[in-house]
Amino acid sequence: MTITTRKAVFSGLATLGVAALLAGCASAPEEGGGSTDGAAAPDFLPCIVSDSGGFDDKSFNQLGYEGLVEAADALGVDYKQVESATETDFAPNITSLVDQGCNLIVTVGFLLEEATTEAAAANPDVEFTIIDSSIEGENIKPIIFDTAQAAFLAGYAAASYSKTGSVGTFGGMQIPTVTIFMDGFADGVAYFNEQKGTDVKVVGWDVASQTGSFTGGFEANEVAKSSAQGLIDQNVDVLLPVGGPIFLSAIEAIKDSGKDIAMIGVDADLVETSPDNASLFLTSILKQMKVGVADVVTAAAGGEFSNEPYVGTLENDGVGIAPFHDFESKVDPALADELETIKAGIVDGSIPVESPSSPK
Numbered sequence: 220m221t222i223t224t225r226k227a228v229f230s231g232l233a234t235l236g237v238a239a240l241l242a243g244c245a246s247a248p249e250e251g252g253g254s255t256d257g258a259a260a261p262d263f264l265p266c267i268v269s270d271s272g273g274f275d276d277k278s279f280n281q282l283g284y285e286g287l288v289e290a291a292d293a294l295g296v297d298y299k300q301v302e303s304a305t306e307t308d309f310a311p312n313i314t315s316l317v318d319q320g321c322n323l324i325v326t327v328g329f330l331l332e333e334a335t336t337e338a339a340a341a342n343p344d345v346e347f348t349i350i351d352s353s354i355e356g357e358n359i360k361p362i363i364f365d366t367a368q369a370a371f372l373a374g375y376a377a378a379s380y381s382k383t384g385s386v387g388t389f390g391g392m393q394i395p396t397v398t399i400f401m402d403g404f405a406d407g408v409a410y411f412n413e414q415k416g417t418d419v420k421v422v423g424w425d426v427a428s429q430t431g432s433f434t435g436g437f438e439a440n441e442v443a444k445s446s447a448q449g450l451i452d453q454n455v456d457v458l459l460p461v462g463g464p465i466f467l468s469a470i471e472a473i474k475d476s477g478k479d480i481a482m483i484g485v486d487a488d489l490v491e492t493s494p495d496n497a498s499l500f501l502t503s504i505l506k507q508m509k510v511g512v513a514d515v516v517t518a519a520a521g522g523e524f525s526n527e528p529y530v531g532t533l534e535n536d537g538v539g540i541a542p543f544h545d546f547e548s549k550v551d552p553a554l555a556d557e558l559e560t561i562k563a564g565i566v567d568g569s570i571p572v573e574s575p576s577s578p579k
Contacts, residue, residue: 265291265516266299266321268312270328272437272463273302277492278485279463279508283327283350286512293513294520309334317342323519325350325512329396335359346524348515350508351396353578357526362511364531366396366485367403367574368565369504369538370459372558373483374407376540377457378419379554380481380501387422387450389432391443391462395576397433400461400485400504402426402574410561410570422453429575434465443468451476457501459483470496481546488541501550503541507531530578533566 267287269280284300291298299319301312309331316324317338323346326335332352339347339356348360355361377386388404390397401424408421424431432450434443443460447469450458458480460469466484470493473480482489484503489496511529518524531537543550564570 261296262320263294263296263323263520264299264319264321265296265323265325265519266301266316266319267325267512268309268316268327268331269300269302270309270330270437271303271305274300276437276463277489278466278487279350279506280327281492282487282506282508283325283512286509287325287516289509290513290516290520294517296520306330310337313338317345322346323348323516323524325515328352329394330392346519348512348519350512353528355526358524360515360524360526361528362508362515362531363528363578364506364508364538365399365533365577366504366506366531366538367399367406367572367577368533369506369540370400370403371407371410371565371572372561373459373502373504373540374404374409374421375411375558375561376407376502376543376550376554377404377459377481377483378408378411378417379551379557380546380549381419381455381457383454383456384418385420385422385453385455386457386459387453387455388459388461389423389434389446389450389465390460391434391437391465393431393433397461398424398429398431399574399576400459401431402576403504403572404459404483406572406574410572422455423450434462437463437465439464439467441468444472447472448476451478451480455480457481457483459485459504461485467493470499473499484541490541490544498545500541500544501546502543505539505541507537507539511537528578533562 272280274280274284303309303312313334326349329351332354335347335349336354339359346358350362353361388401405421405426408419432446434446443465460466481501482499483501486506488503489500
């Protein structure tokens with residue numbers, strides 16, 4: 220499938236980062252929106268369930284948790300959180316929060332779809348919001364992101380930076396919320412090749428066949444490290460690990476290799492969440508989950524819960540890429556302007572790109 224037949228994906232600017240705003244299908248919500256006076260019912264209790272990555276994953280779960288804490292603190296209410304070690308924990312963890320009187324339960328991730336759907340149907344008086352899922356229900360609010368849009372710019376930047384002519388990506392589990400990053404990344408590389416007449420290769424993911432390299436989970440372990448090493452052995456000099464803590468294993472592989480390899484992070488700006496490794500990060504593909512969760516919690520506290528999905532896009536700054544930080548002096552001086560032009564083209568539809576996993 221060519222770039223010109225794929226739907227527009229998104230990004231923020233490399234030199235500017237992104238605005239911390241997540242939008243709904245209609246219009247972008249104000250940060251801290253929801254209740255017009257910021258007041259919460261005195262017995263309002265927001266809660267959150269992680270996936271198997273845990274709330275200290277420096278990525279996906281952590282951002283959702285921080286959004287809930289931020290809103291709860293601003294509202295002056297208590298909150299509860301529970302971590303899942305495995306997928307078998309999802310349903311009982313949600314049930315435990317229902318039993319503790321939670322009014323709003325945030326479930327973090329696509330893998331919690333089934334457990335969330337069942338709990339919402341069984342508890343119609345409890346409000347649920349799920350990150351990275353489009354499931355529907357009267358009392359379920361999806362928070363979803365077209366991250367292929369941001370990954371497109373990151374792929375273009377990776378191709379521009381590469382000296383070996385090979386860049387790589389691998390994922391945790393082969394699920395839509397992972398492969399959407401890989402699709403956008405590969406499309407961005409392909410667009411660079413089209414524009415520049417180059418032949419930068421993507422190792423680890425094939426968009427057309429939807430096949431590639433996966434660890435089978437989101438844990439930082441030897442499998443993740445060996446997956447990264449396998450790409451490094453194929454001469455990549457930019458590496459995109461997609462799947463929470465697996466980036467920590469990729470860092471180990473890069474350091475062990477002794478090679479000059481840049482990494483692209485996902486979800487959060489890894490320069491901020493993993494500052495000890497800042498010198499490795501070319502940029503990060505951002506999902507503004509923290510702001511989205513905080514807004515949903517605040518709205519629910521003010522009695523303004525809605526099941527209308529939030530969809531983070533380029534146009535509403537719901538996704539983006541982080542600044543180049545330490546790589547600012549190492550990238551092509553023309554790259555920032557090129558990314559500006561591409562971003563505008565993606566927004567107005569003149570540069571169409573789509574992932575099979577993009578929100579519909």
